[in-house]
Structure formats: structure tokens, C-alpha cells
Amino acid sequence: MDNNEQKKLLRMMLLIRRFEEKLVDLSQDPQKLGGMMIVCTGQEAVAAGVGAALLPEDVIITNHRSHGHLLAKGAEPDLIMAEIFGRRTGYNKGKSGTLHIAVPEVNALCTTTVVGGGIPIAVGTAFAAQYMQKDYVTVCFFGNGASDEGSFHEALNMASLWNLPVIFICENNIYSGAQRMEEHTKVKDIADRAAAYAMRGEIVDGNDSPAVYEAVQRARQDCLSGAGPVLIECKTYRWGGHGTADQQLYQPKDEIARWKEQCPIKGLKASLMRAGVFTEQEFQQFEIEIGHIVEQAVQFAETSPWPDPAEALEDVYV
């Protein structure tokens, strides 16, 4: 991955970070947004690395912690923000809110909050690629907790049986709700579960966005050459709680501090600066641009109209 591409990764991670931080702020103020926000702070490298490896025609299916995935796939911050605010101008006219944003414009076709619910759907979108002999892949994001769901196992078995072009991205942030890995499964690495379905499983440092990018590139090639599917486990960490209402009583403070030291943004920034290809000044320029993008998104959302109540009745059937 060349320097410019790495800088793009860094910029995307920063956009995701500032977007999510803004949501956390706004959620504290009932006059602004209020309610619980589920954010991906600390996990930005997965979204950015995957997004960079995909083409516009590639499909993503994602979960409750989706904002980063959607931004990295190319969704517009303004329209995501407006959806989170429940406004008519949002991607889904206020029908989805923060939890279920679908962006068909960038082939982000399903964001589901049913844990594991998207995994069988990814098998379906991948099946369609094979059936129509089209060269796109499907990426399905889910957490370590979802790998305990029956849907995960049914879907991986079917995907493997039919050699479908689908990349299963497990974002292992150590927690499944309030349960640590060792409390929800005896399996040490979720990637090991691939072996049960005669599928290639790979572990990648989920805080290293170029590494995520490269792993997804390889998996994408595998899928397009008929050697898919692939399960990639990205080891990362959720800095915050499940959502903003979570008091994080179960997350040791020293553990959070340790992972913050491994901040994916800090890491890539330092690496680029060490290589002498990036400056603090450039980073500050990113901050200014992104600060503007996020402020603009909030302003767009806040000034957008609410839907009429009667619009609730629309969009159920074709």
C-alpha cells in the first residue's frame, strides 16, 4: 500500500473517530440528539481498511456498530447524520435511525441489529454474484458475539459448500455485550471457527488498517478466483461501552488505557511520520477539514425537516 493510500486510510479513520465523538457529545444533550448511540471508537482501522479494499460494486452487510463501515464504503456524512437525527433527508427518511441505516447507493444493503442476522443475507448476496456470474464480493461485518449465533454457523457452512464470494469480517473487540471472550466461548480465536467449515480463516491486527486492507485484498482475490469464502478475524477493542448508556463497569480501566495506547489512528500517524512522508501540519489539516465535514453534517441534520407522521405508513410495500 503506497503512502498516499495510507494517508487516505488515516483520514478516513479520523473522519470516523470525529463523527462518532460528535454523536457521543450530542447524545448527552436531549435538546440535540439524546438517546443511546452505538459507536465504533477504537475500531476505526477495520472499517477504513475494509472500505479501502472494496470497489463500488462490492456489497457490505453490517451490524449495529455500522457508522464507520458506511462512511468507509462511501456513504455521505450529511445523509447518515440526518438519518441518525430521524429527519426526512436522511438516507432512509427517518425509518432507520442510528441502528439500521441502509445505503443502497453504495451497496450497503443491510444494517441489522439482530446479532448475526446479516450473515445469512450475505450468503444470499454472494449467491447472486455467483448465479449471475458477476465480479463483486460481499463483505459481512459482525462481532465476536455473533459467532455464537446459529445463523453464523448455517451461513458459513452454506457459503463454504457453494464456494461463494463472501468475506466474513469478525471485528473481535473482546466483548459480547458485557461478556468477555472467555465468558462467551472457549474458542480463543474466532478465525479457528473457519476450519469447521473447511474455509480459510485468518487473524489480522484489527488496529492496523493497512494490514486489514491487505488481508481483505487477498480475500477479495480469493473470492473472485472461486477460492472463497474467507473468514478474517480483526483483533481490536471497543473503547466505549456497548452504547453510550453503558457504564462499562465490567471493563477494567487499565485494559482500556492499554488499548488506547494502541490507538489505530495514533499508530498509523506515527508510522507515516517515522517514514518521513507525513507531517503534523498535514494531520492538523485533516483535523480542520474533518471538523468542518462533521459540523456541516450536524448542521444539515439539525436544519432538515422532520418527516410528516403520515410518512410512517409509506415504504412498507412496493
Next chain:
Amino acid sequence: MQELTLGQAVNQALREEMSRDERVFIAGEGVGVSIHSGPYGATNGLLEEFGPRRVKDTPVSEAGIAGLAVGASVMGLLPVVEIMFNPFFTIAADQIVNHAAKLRYLSGGKSKFPLVVRVKTGAGIGAGCQHSHNLEAWVAHSPGLKVVMPSTPADAKGLLKSAIRDENPVIFIEDMILHFVPGSVPEGDYTIPIGVADIKKPGRDVTVVTWSKMLGAAFKAAGQLEQEGISVEIVDLRTLVPLDEATILESVEKTGRLVVLHEATRTGGFGGEIAALVAEKAFDALKAPIKRITAPDIPVPFSKPLEDFYIPNESSLMEAIRGLL
């Protein structure tokens, strides 16, 4: 006209739609090579005709099968997947109720999920309650789905074609006893619109609203009551969602009496919805209380006399009707 069973009529609709449109494929447990293979099987012979690309035998993974349909349909394919027996629907329910039904709404009307889930249903096959359990009310209670339950082979063929061509998710529920019952079916291509009930027999004194296998009991009762001078009108819903309210209300306004007859259990059954509709919108036309004839609130029992007791029949229907006059 040709004589086909409901199973054969479904088979013919699938064959014709697969020939007509390359986007149509079928998937499920044993839709190709089956433990239930036979000349009346709904997917019999399709593997030989269309090959394994379009006739996908799946693992025993109901959630996976339903998810396959959701994902394939949003990409523009027209999946027709099979859930072997209605009780197994429960393990596919997340995909159908939370995803197939809701994802269009969640997209703000941008995405479409033109899929069909075929479900075999009904008591009377001696297989007990985990193979026989009519759950149509569950899906009717999930906005975003259409629910079709044909009672005749001709309706099954025309309605399945409509279901496949419909841009919404359709749950198509086929009674297993009816699978083996023959009837006249028009040759060639025709459709029957979803959401239109059919007056299977006109009458004067009482309206019987029913669907699927219970149409047979309604006809038997109507035939016998005719000899007693009681004229029964039989409304076959064919589609539960969207519901053809106008046909039901017009019939009740004419007869002034309503009996709802369904095989599913009573509490929370779809019959309550029909009763409520008529009570709300045609109360003044009623000359007698609304009656429901349903299975009792028990699981489908195995033993023959117990299973026969479970399934509503013409005797209980006739008794109810006589009580209204």
C-alpha cells in the same frame, strides 16, 4: 383444462416461471433430490429440467435458506425457497420477520425483496405437532409480508405466479393434504391477483369465511344445509395479507350472518381478525353473533382419533350455522 393436484399445480407454476424468467431459482431442503420425492411433489422433476444452478438443494439450515432468499432478492434475483413444514418456519423466522419484512421499510423504500417462501402446512398427515401447525397468523401479524393460502389447484397455480412476479416478500402456504387433491387447472400462463378473495359458492343466509383446506369442510356443510333450506355463501380468502375486506363485508351485508372457519388454533388465530373487521364495519348488518370454528388451543395430536378431533369439520360448522338461524 387439465386435472392436477395442488402439488402438481405448484410444480407447473414453478416450471413455467423458471422457463419464463432466468432470475427465478428455487432452493430448500430436498427441492432437487428429496426424501419425499413423488409425482405429486411440488418440485418434482425441476432439477432434471433446470439443473443444479437453479434448483439448489440446501443443507438443513432454515435460517440460512431464508437469508439466502433475502440476500439474493435484493440483488435482483427472484428466489422461491421452501420451508419444508410450517413448524420449521420458527427457525427461519428471524430472517423472514425481522429482515424480509422490514428491510424495505428500513431502506426508506429504496430496496426491494421480491422473494417467495413456500411453506407446507396442515394437520391430517399423522406426523404430530412439530410437522403440523398452522402459523399463518404469525406471518399475517408481520407487516411487510404478503400471505397467500390457496385452497384449489387452479388458485395455487395462478397465485404462485403472482407471488413470484410480486416485488414484495410473499409467504405462500400450501396444505399438505391438498397437495394430493386433484382439481381442474387451466392450461398455460395465467395469474390470479394477490389480495382478492373468491366467492366459491354464492348463498343467501350465512357467510362462511375460510381458506386453504377448510374450504372442503365448508362445501360439505353447505351441501347438506342446502337440503335443510339453508343457503350458505362461501368466501375463500385465498390471501390473508392484503385482506380483501370489501368482499367479506359485502357478503356479510347480504347474509347478515358470519362464521369464520379455519384449521389453525383459536386464540390469536386469523379468524379473530375477520370477526373484528365485521364487528367494526358491518355491525349493523349482523342478525346474529359472529361464530368462529377453529381447532382447539392444543398442539396437533398424533393418534388418528385425536388428530381427527383437532381438525375442524363440517359437523361443527353445520351446528354453528344452525345455531345462528
